[in-house]
Amino acid sequence: MKILIIGANGTIGKAVTRSLEAKNEIIKVGKTSGDLQVDISDSTSIEKMFENSGKVDAIVCIAGDAKWDKFDNLSEEDFYVGIKSKLMGQVNLVRIGRKYLNSNGSFTLTTGILADHPVDKTTSAAMVNGGIHSFVQAAALELENGLRINAISADLVEDAKDKYEDYFPGHTPVPMVKVADGYKKSILGKLNGEIIRILA
Amino acid sequence: MKILIIGANGTIGKAVTRSLEAKNEIIKVGKTSGDLQVDISDSTSIEKMFENSGKVDAIVCIAGDAKWDKFDNLSEEDFYVGIKSKLMGQVNLVRIGRKYLNSNGSFTLTTGILADHPVDKTTSAAMVNGGIHSFVQAAALELENGLRINAISADLVEDAKDKYEDYFPGHTPVPMVKVADGYKKSILGKLNGEIIRILA
Numbered sequence: 001m002k003i004l005i006i007g008a009n010g011t012i013g014k015a016v017t018r019s020l021e022a023k024n025e026i027i028k029v030g031k032t033s034g035d036l037q038v039d040i041s042d043s044t045s046i047e048k049m050f051e052n053s054g055k056v057d058a059i060v061c062i063a064g065d066a067k068w069d070k071f072d073n074l075s076e077e078d079f080y081v082g083i084k085s086k087l088m089g090q091v092n093l094v095r096i097g098r099k100y101l102n103s104n105g106s107f108t109l110t111t112g113i114l115a116d117h118p119v120d121k122t123t124s125a126a127m128v129n130g131g132i133h134s135f136v137q138a139a140a141l142e143l144e145n146g147l148r149i150n151a152i153s154a155d156l157v158e159d160a161k162d163k164y165e166d167y168f169p170g171h172t173p174v175p176m177v178k179v180a181d182g183y184k185k186s187i188l189g190k191l192n193g194e195i196i197r198i199l200a
Numbered sequence: 201m202k203i204l205i206i207g208a209n210g211t212i213g214k215a216v217t218r219s220l221e222a223k224n225e226i227i228k229v230g231k232t233s234g235d236l237q238v239d240i241s242d243s244t245s246i247e248k249m250f251e252n253s254g255k256v257d258a259i260v261c262i263a264g265d266a267k268w269d270k271f272d273n274l275s276e277e278d279f280y281v282g283i284k285s286k287l288m289g290q291v292n293l294v295r296i297g298r299k300y301l302n303s304n305g306s307f308t309l310t311t312g313i314l315a316d317h318p319v320d321k322t323t324s325a326a327m328v329n330g331g332i333h334s335f336v337q338a339a340a341l342e343l344e345n346g347l348r349i350n351a352i353s354a355d356l357v358e359d360a361k362d363k364y365e366d367y368f369p370g371h372t373p374v375p376m377v378k379v380a381d382g383y384k385k386s387i388l389g390k391l392n393g394e395i396i397r398i399l400a
Contacts, residue, residue, distance in 0.1 A: 088279060122338050127334050130334025133330050133334075134333075135326060138318030
């Protein structure tokens with residue numbers, strides 16, 4: 001199977017790539033690294049990436065930013081960082097990527113625990129995750145040619161523990177193999193329109 | 201209690217206003233009608249509305265647009281209609297409205313069944329509703345001075361049956377009194393950070 005992974009060099013992307021590369025052809029995409037480059041907040045950049053990749057069997061997005069800060073500090077523009085990147089970046093990947101997916105291909109988007117269980121400083125990050133959850137369920141109703149779409153929503157992941165544990169008091173880190181298995185479930189399985197929640 | 205209702209003249213707004221006006225002072229706000237006018241997609245207009253209303257005990261938003269169409273037909277710009285209006289319009293109401301709420305005051309935002317159970321043509325509308333659900337939960341963690349925030353998510357409402365029933369096959373319309381009670385629960389009760397789901 002030909003799998004395009006955006007964010008292949010990130011914390012989760014590395015684990016997902018590792019778990020799939022033995023039996024599949026992986027096109028690694030990064031902002032600056034990888035086989036191809038993309039800025040998902042820019043539709044033109046997304047279009048260009050797909051022109052270079054050609055058709056694939058699975059499009060996986062493990063990328064997208066949002067601004068983390070106290071609600072008091074977040075300006076309207078700060079909210080648009082997450083809207084343009086993690087929210088509309090992923091929506092545009094699906095909008096544009098549909099014509100680059102082979103029949104029965106799949107989209108796997110990435111959200112996170114914040115959609116259901118936000119923590120301090122995540123009014124913007126939670127919002128974009130929640131938006132993607134509902135988008136995925138709605139898009140699944142309309143995709144054709146056997147195309148599928150799911151979102152992976154993991155709790156704090158083990159390899160990001162040092163960086164994020166202070167933001168997530170009491171969240172038990174999820175082993176990376178369990179996170180990667182969530183992506184496998186979406187890419188290689190038959191699920192459609194699901195939010196695949198991964199807890200420790 | 202002094203209650204500011206944005207969208208007081210809409211289908212749901214009328215029912216909510218009716219159920220509250222006997223025992224409370226209502227400031228009715230509309231796009232073109234009412235005691236005050238606001239365009240919630242414009243922060244400057246929101247700021248001006250609050251300067252005119254002064255401090256209140258409850259801010260209720262039953263307004264906000266999003267574009268309904270087949271996913272195939274929705275452009276990137278079409279998604280931004282809902283983002284600017286129903287999504288960021290409501291976020292900005294909270295951002296700006298905080299300083300116009302008396303202690304222990306409340307925000308009541310409006311989403312809808314699509315966040316959890318989208319139907320055909322609602323990739324954009326579902327997305328903005330889902331975003332608000334997560335935003336409300338996140339904002340509740342940070343509001344101070346006893347301020348509360350909730351969202352009301354009703355199924356197809358009785359008074360919108362004729363207009364929307366073809367979009368919602370098999371959805372049993374919710375009686376308006378039940379919808380209005382949901383808003384009362386948020387405004388007059390003690391709930392905080394809740395998504396108040398209202399089904400028939």
